[in-house]
Amino acid sequence: MNHADILGQSLALPCGVTLPNRFGKSAMSEALGTIDNHVTPKLERLYGRWAQGGTGLVITGNIMIDRRHTGEPNNVVVDDERDMPLLKRWAEAGKSRGGAIWVQLNHPGKQIPRMLASGDTLAPSAVPFGKELKSAFKTPRALSEEEIQEIIQRFATSAHICQKAGFSGVQIHGAHGYLVSQFLSGHHNRRTDQWGGSLANRMRFPLEIYRAIRQAVGDDYPVSIKLNSADFQRGGFSEEESMTVAETLANEGLDLLEISGGNYENPAMAGAKGVRESTANREAYFLDYANEIRKRVSIPLMVTGGFRSAKAMAQAVDSGATDIIGIARPLAVEPDLPNAILAGQSGVVSRVTPRKTGIKTIDNMAMMEVSWFSRQLHRMGTGKDPKPDESVLLALFKVIATMGVGSFKTRRLRANN
Template sequence: MTAVTEPAVTEPLTLPCGVTVKNRLLKGAMSEALGRRDHAPRPELPALYRRWAEGGTGILLTGNVMVDARALGEPGNVVLEDERHLAEFHAWAVQGSRNGAALWMQLNHPGKQAPRGLNAGGTVAPSAVPYPGGMARAFETPRALTVSEIHDLTARFARSARLAQRAGFGGVQLHAAHGYLMSQFLSPRHNVRRDEYGGSLENRMRFVLETFRAVRAAVGPHFPVSVKLNSSDFVRGGFSEEDSLAVVAALGEQGCDLIEISGGTYEKPMMLGSRERGGFFADFAGRARAAAGVPLCVTGGFRDAATIRQALASGAADVVGLARPLVTDPQFSARVLRGEDVSSEVRPLRTGVALLDGTGYLEIAWYEDAMRRLARGEQVRASEAPLLALARIAAETGLGAVLKRRRA
């Protein structure tokens, strides 16, 4: 019997839709918060993604692009819901597709995970379940969606995907992780509906699967459609690993082109974890890859070339996702692909101020500031003071926007 050889990081990957990506590295989504007041992409986005495209990564995922201007997840979100700003999106697509990179747009709706007071009409969710404890101060109690509103949201995702395709993006990803709307539907903790969209896991995954099928119909069979999914919510009564494996299998049956595994929500922000080395979700990803029958990506915690190569060689994943290392070094992927024994300088951020060090926002603000600087052609060092980044973001966006940011 011939031994199965696991892929090298430089090996191309052909997706189920027939599109081939040039290597096994993916730039994971990070919130850039670079939308204008009218929610169009700011010019910094094409400049930022040009730097990442020139760095050699095979797939570049954008930060979340919202499908409804009435439902922002944070100040500075980009929204794609109609044709008004296709020229700006096209400019972003052109620059992000340089050097053979595949630029994919991540599509999202926050559900109730939107800071209190950000959206004038309040928030919606599968059920009118408030966040527990201190999070209730940051996020208001949502209104439960009607069935017709759920169908409208499915249509919105499909329309945004088609617009992304027209603008020149190479694929789309549906964000069903990290506690946003799709993740809320999947979680029995947040979805207590008693109709066809709640109760059993089959019902709780209905919105995700219906939306995937609608997006596929909108973009056709030869355009990559990916889904980002939690391995688990890591909270009692939430979306479990067993649930996740079942959803992975269902997405595989639907012909999903790439399933990206992450984990956690802003109740339990495992995706902002403090571990400095090692794939956070690689152990689960190996089981998910077997269940999926389609390509699988694992993102979170990869900080050095050896760990990346091990994840591929072990069969844990077909693709490895990188995020923060590409901020501190836009050429990180190129160095891995050249065979260098590169290790990222990314580390947990600390200010010595307990109230700041205990929040996910400090990390978010530091990287948002760093991405703005990358877009201006500057270099970013992982050792730079977090408080300076926080001050720059506050000066640029205003204190009100800072206070409306997501925080754990």
């Protein structure tokens, strides 16, 4: 089969739902909500654009389950039904060309910038960030048993609301150092109760979240998790632990495992740590892990990070290493990339390349490239095309300014409520 035939195959999930092709838009945080965390029409436009581009599964970015705890200004929060009309329009836009749209549900835990946090930040344990990020984030407060149970139910409530609004499925964000990832990590989770210590205790949190969501949405609704292959941190979440968590959730009935890696302190998900030549040649950062986990689980896998060419994408699926090709940054610049590949255009390669300013201090900032790609999402949200030649430095300054103003407004809004 050629590339288009391989990537154009449908995929049946354990719950009985079928995805139309093998392209999955991995979550990118859009920050296109209002300052008080409501849905806006920009999200409808953006996801309609990706649906038109041929992506079979689009996963939203960073939908928060508690408006008291958001990871950045303008995150959307779904903790009640007040936005139901706009949620329904967003869901319809994502499904408008026959694909699926899943909502990524998240709690940031202690990953709330100091300039945004108006009260305590929460985590499994009161472990601060390392010295490089300590000044940007508060030392968190350890969650109580009652708060843990409340958060579990919030995930389930948000999932049920999204199902009611017409979204095709949900994904638990268990990666990149957010709260679920913090519970899984022996570095961040130093509890001595049923939620910490052994891996069985540390993975109790995502397991109970999954069970609560499954009870809320039923057996025929897709439920996924995004999980780190490892967090690449001393004393943290290891590959072997990750595989055990994946195997446990698969046995519970999970529909899809998305594989990524890293956190704010070690952002491997963005390729920031560099990759071996063999990894670069086949493009996918986490394919070695996928090949190993494939021996232990039979559920569909989505590998995200590094894919750029139709050839590498097709090879990864054809080899059986992954079922869905997770792509993010290429779709921020080329929303029609899946259609181009599925149309059989030979040699299709994404135009995404590293974004640099030439100023070493700025280029080493993890936020720099993220800011540039975020700007492209905002352009599509306003009905414009992405701008591949936009100045990286200008995008960074605009995003920093927007975040600063947004953080101030958010703190003031919360203080007045």
